[in-house]
Amino acid sequence: MSEEQNKIKLRVYRTNYSNDYSPRFDEYDIAVKRWTTVLDALLDAKAYSDSSIAIRYSCRMASCGSCGMKINGKPRLACYTKISELNSHTIVCEPLANFPRIRDLVTDFSQFFAHHKKIEPYVHNENVPTEVSNNDDLVEFKQTPEEVDKYLQFSYCIKCGLCYSACPTVATDAKFPGPQALSQAYRYMADNRDDGEKKRFKIIDERHGIWRCHFAGSCSNVCPKGVDPALGIQLLKGHLMGVSKHDKKIARVRTKEE
């Protein structure tokens, strides 16, 4: 695509379940530049052609994870996908697959978040209370940069749902936690402040748990933050199989004098 303006066709999936609306595609002609993102194009259409297009977005910089949608057949963040990189004069925007549809490009994340919540995604530590009301009771853990690197990658997850949408198991299995939740289970297992491993193993070593992942790698293929959920899930399986050696030492709490 050249520097000057270029016309593309933006095809947007339209539906509204509260009004018993049958789905259709609406087309908009949009003038784009080399740096125009799909979100820019959608907002252009919304501002100048059809204000009724429903989209969810917030930060416009791949930090909030709101604008996930299926763009030209693959789940992507609209704000992180430049039209020039798609090499196509027709851009098709559909709602994320595997999520219940609400209206147009907006999908319902409740089940996705419920799966995330089910793996108890917070630090479990017997020596530290979960709820603190008094500021003086707050504690700090001592963690080296190397120890942080073991889980840091997985903590970059923005819960945009792209991996959940790409996963072939999630496509048919509603009880499967999905790549996001499972990689977060690994994130806490790799975190040496956490000692809730046994509890989480019980949650994920289930009939519809971690073993329904068959390493199709699609989650890591679409992740916009380099979280690599497939890596976390396979490493977690290694621990469940007893292959990976276990040498996590629970981090010490910093004392008042330190």
Next chain:
Amino acid sequence: MGLESEGDKSSDFNTYNAKAKMDNGREGLRGWLNPTRYGWERVSYWLQRLTGVGLLLYFIGHVYETSSLVNGIDAWNSMLELTQTTGGHIFLMLVIGASTFHTVNGIRLIFTESGLGLGKPGRPDYPYDATSLNYKQKSGIWVALLLAAIAMFYGGLVMFGDAS
């Protein structure tokens, strides 16, 4: 959603199972039957499944056909004739290819799903290529495909060579 919703974990699932009848947006079978969008690992997943189902069907058929052994030489020979046609040879070549791929790729997957050969977690950098989708894994898939092709070719040579 906050701490107060701790107790309704299961109700979250139930609500959406009921709603799911409307349009839960799930890709369904088409999701896993379409291997074209997400690279080689997805192809491997797809082939591993299809060859697995195919081999199970072949195995059941094989147990059934060899049972003609107990009915004497005539039953055995008439069964054997079925396999010694061009169609039978091509079918057996497919079985050979499927079993070779399923075996080689299966061994790769046993290592992979035990967390081996994937690389280490680290600080991701733009353009965020996933470490788990590395060339070690991809070449495992390619080798499985190549060996399957060679095995099919060799099987074809033996069967068609023998028949003529």
Next chain:
Amino acid sequence: MRRTSFKMTLLKLRESQIMKIHYLTGICAVFFVAIHILFRVVMPFGQSLEYQNVIANYHNIYYVVLLELILIFVSIHGFNGLRIILLELKQSDRWESIMTILVLAAMIGIIAYGTRTIIVGSGL
């Protein structure tokens, strides 16, 4: 009541244990099937499948044991694979228990049917 207790014993195995069985039976099957195929290629392919040659194979006790082991390993591995695919297809307690029972029944059926061939064929 009896159905629940039957179901409970089946469900005692954790998925990670079932996967270990899946991997082990897979690896064992590869080795044994390789030997099984070698029996077909030690002589010209056409000849090895002649009735008297096959019967001779069946009277070799090691080969009989090999066949029985292949039968068991491949059945467990294959039908567990089928179970996984079926469970991922549809989720409801009813479907899951019916499929688990059906798959187990089919597995036992195939093992029994194959064992009959082996026993009769070997003239034990």
